[in-house]
């Protein structure tokens with residue numbers, strides 16, 4: 182029995198690569214896709230992959246009329262929350278790849294998932310090296326009380342910080358609150374240059390051509406620093422294996438879980 186999937190954002194940079202990964206997996210069957218511009222066409226015709234003969238719908242509501250087990254959200258920060266809540270209301274488990282959702286959004290999503298007894302696995306970054314960055318940074322934060330985060334992305338990325346850095350900051354904030362030597366309001370000069378505060382961490386977001394996605398955690402102790410950095414290249418391939426793992430595992434969860442390491446075997 183294949184797991185039936187609905188993929189929102191199936192024609193996008195990340196979603197199309199994932200759709201090709203799903204097509205190659207024997208245990209997964211895509212039954213519906215969501216994207217506005219190619220609505221009414223078959224996904225396989227758009228992506229040049231004959232195994233993906235599934236209809237593209239303009240909205241999640243239409244796509245969810247096809248019964249499925251797991252809904253994958255890979256559209257845009259503006260539409261992601263409503264899509265996830267719509268899927269949960271239909272009793273479908275959800276994997277979230279889209280970035281830009283806030284902790285408040287996730288609190289609402291968690292409540293809906295628990296109400297419907299379904300799992301939501303939200304991963305700011307499905308790439309293994311990004312997952313390891315977060316894990317190693319958590320280990321460092323237990324021993325080193327001061328750190329700051331840098332978020333690298335392409336010039337056109339609309340949300341800041343990235344989903345990866347949101348997840349990193351949230352996870353580090355649970356370990357402890359980093360210590361600031363000079364309180365932000367006592368900054369001499371331009372306060373904004375000290376970055377934004379997210380879950381206690383100072384975050385500095387760069388948006389420039391030449392970067393795709395990268396995240397860096399810098400830890401400091403007197404006379405020594407530790408830098409842990411993840412970089413991704415220009416293809417969306419690094420995100421496919423992690424997303425497939427999340428899809429296969431999410432039905433074993435109830436409520437919201439953040440980060441792929443929730444289902445990785447360490």
Ligand SMILES: NC(=O)c1ccc[n+]([C@@H]2O[C@H](COP(=O)([O-])OP(=O)(O)OC[C@H]3O[C@@H](n4cnc5c(N)ncnc54)[C@H](OP(=O)(O)O)[C@@H]3O)[C@@H](O)[C@H]2O)c1
Pocket residue numbers: 189190191192193194195196215216217218219239240255256257258260277278279280281304305306307308344417420
């Ligand atoms: N978690 C991870 O590892 C990971 C990896 C890569 C990217 N991401 C995140 O995933 C999201 C998508 O990134 P991307 O680079 O693939 O974006 P993209 O290339 O712009 O693709 C977005 C896709 O969503 C569709 N879409 C957008 N808004 C929609 C709406 N309101 N209703 C229905 N369909 C809609 C687009 O088609 P139409 O415009 O035709 O509707 C397209 O298929 C971003 O938030 C990005 O940061 C996460």
